[in-house]
Amino acid sequence: MKQLISLKVNGTTHEVAVEPYWTLLNVIRDHLGLTGTKRGCDSGDCGACTVIMNGKPVNSCLVLAVDARDRDILTIEGLAQDGKLHPLQEAFIEKGGIQCGYCTPGMIMMAKALLDENPRPTEAQVRQAIAGNLCRCTGYVKIVEAILAASEAMTPAKP
């Protein structure tokens, strides 16, 4: 039986009737129409559906929508502010970290969660953080460069 829940996504609260077994990914994509979050495996193996929930990165395919009730959810669509791209988005574009772009939203959300917690990660820490996000195009090289560049832009090293 469907339950009415409220979901706060990118600052907007939505009332949605959901089946208890529906995932957050399904609801974000099919009911809220936010298709920027990608589906790759439905089993938490690829990271394409990564969103930030109460400040923590989660695979939205592994979170039941009912468990996301009243949580604060940030998706890729909520990252740019007033038409201004987030430094991570800028860096992914500039450094060539985007090829097909299908892993990009999940990758950027994972990177944001990392930089929120650790503004100046080492390269090894960046690689560790995104080790659950598969990319088949780039070999990760330019993605890692982009995250490090965004970190530098957001939190310049002290002289």
Added chain:
Amino acid sequence: MTATSLIGQSIVKPDARDKALGRTQYGVDLKPRDALVAKVLRSPHPHARILRMDVSKARQLPGVVAVVTAEDTPAVHYGRWVHDRTVFARDKVRHVGEPVAAVAAVDEDTAEEALDLISVEYEQIPEVVDPQSAMAPGAPLVHEDMASYGPSTVRRGGQGNILDQTVISAGDVEKALAQCDVVQRQSYQAPATHHGTIQTHEAVASVDATGKVTLWSATKSAFAVRQTVCLALGLPMSRLRLIVTAMGGDFGARGTAVIEPIVVLLALKTHRPVALTLTRQEEFTGTSYREPAYMELEVGAKKDGTLLAVRGKYTIDTGAYHDSVGHLRPNTAMLVGPYRVPNFHLEGFVVYTNNVPRGHVRAPRAPYPIFAIESLIDAVADKLGMDPVEMRLKNAVQNGDTVPIGAVVEHVGFTQTLQAVSAHLEKEGKPQAPNQAWGVAAGQWSIHPIESGGPTSAAYVKVNEDGTAVLVTGVADQGAGQHALMAQIVAEVLSIPYDAVSLVAADTDLTPYEQATGGSRTTYRAGTTVRLAAEDARRQLISLASERLKVAGADLGMEGGKVFSREAPEVSVTLAALGAASLGSRGGPIMGSSNAGRAELMEAMAKAHGTVDGPIYCCHAAQVEVDPETGQVKVLKYFVAQDVGRALNPKLVEAQIQGGVVFGLGGALTEAVAEQQGHVLNANLLDYRQPVATSVPPIEMTLIEEPSQFGPWGAKGVGEPPTVPVGAAIANAIFRAVGARVTTLPLTPDRVVQALKNRP
């Protein structure tokens, strides 16, 4: 080119911004809200007769709008290269995952429930799952009526389960081997591997009141897929429009019709939009991917390292249906590698089995024969006490050589790649730590002779009234930046800023024909076509300017958005003025067509007929560390030297090489589809291990630019070759580090440990 040339500039891909914002629409992202959801019922058996099927209960389920089976399709066989399949299994199933029925329902839950309500009674029959058994006399036949399959142009063995076979030979191998100072022989094996795109296959179809179907598909071969769907469903091409959506990776996955016939059939049945997304599990049983291969190889050389003879056999398990291009000869010829070998005898076989169908994965069919020859050449060099790069340099194919397929290679940059590796290894020095070493391997791609036909590709360039331009091309962009490159070419020819060119692409009703974005052909072939279209637009602009300025066309130049007299540059007219003036002019609005300059191109190609113009050669070096206790291999550093002809956009070239190497690292170290009696045991992205960010070494590279004749500004293809030699480079590095030869891919710890035990 002029000082302001865009060629060689790393322009940022224009699609990146939308992708970073999450706005790009892939596959079902653009489905209408009222779209029905489709699901496919698939065979649970590798080989079975269908005795009875009952779909009545599924049809009665509320919310189900259509259930379709083989009875709803014309009785035709279709396929991309061999017409060996039907949309749904008819009398028997030939592999686990073969579609037997499909449903369209109001939502996913209902569609899944409907699948459970379809009852199929099977009678299992013996399966064949390896090519050796399948080739044995009396083996169960996968296809009883193979001889009737079209088209007749595809060469087929036509016996038993052998679809295709070939023999290529030269000289006298027996005699030559007897004269060799060193002869090494070895068998090699490699598994099925998956393209592993992060987006699974997705498509949406919709039908209007006149019966016209629009199909949105994440495919790289819009026209080929349209042709296949029309053949499978008996539709005239005028009734099917295919629009390509953004693709979440390709790597060979998106070149053939996979789900499109089913989606279109359901849309025609229901008169409603229908969307289908394959599950990750279905990606492993309902698509086609790299074929397992078996290589037997014997190589002989003189004391000084001169290669004298190669004898080889290459056997491919093509699964239940053949989704690979029919290039068995060049693939078999890869068994001699990029070397001058005067005597060879090579046999190739393509064999049907009851495994999941095989098709294309990045650099189709190249990595495995290269794994074999590059491993064995390395063993010969070791036996002779020769430096492995030196050995390769001594035998490297050169300009003007006739290669085993019988064509002459031109514009060969192989030696330069070997020299670059040699220089890099010198700079790096030998690793001092124990169990560490560098290994090298060479690779090749696009060893196809120029054929009598021209490029199967066309393009238009329209010049707007303000002097900006629109490129209309069939080229689909899988993310490598093909659209950016095509626009870059137009901007260069018209001497306008890059962002003054926009692009309409990959729509079968709107854009001209394009073969496919694959085989590293897009920059080389489609790029040439786009250049012709831009040059035609340029000619039209010059001609119009000549009328207006009263200056002969030959005396006019074009730069910075203007046409001007070379003698008196102040006599000029802007492209904007020309674009506007063209509207009512005698020649009409400016619309350049690639067909205009085609005759000249084809004349030049006819002169070069039978030669290989854009052969791509590369050499890789990998530094590994092997743990002799556990067999764990760690790749510490990686170096690539590749001949790219001309790097039109160096950043995009670099990105292709980095991505290609890491793709190859997966195949070298971890990736294998685990198959047992036709069943896939690891149909998910946890157990099928693709490389992750922590498993990737630093990658350095040197680009060699040995220009091709027919690629734009000398460019050659880039994307496929970097995947080709990786397995051999790592295997050779393992040998140099710990003395163990692993001859089966992937090079897993257990195989390394076993090879260490087998050390002589």
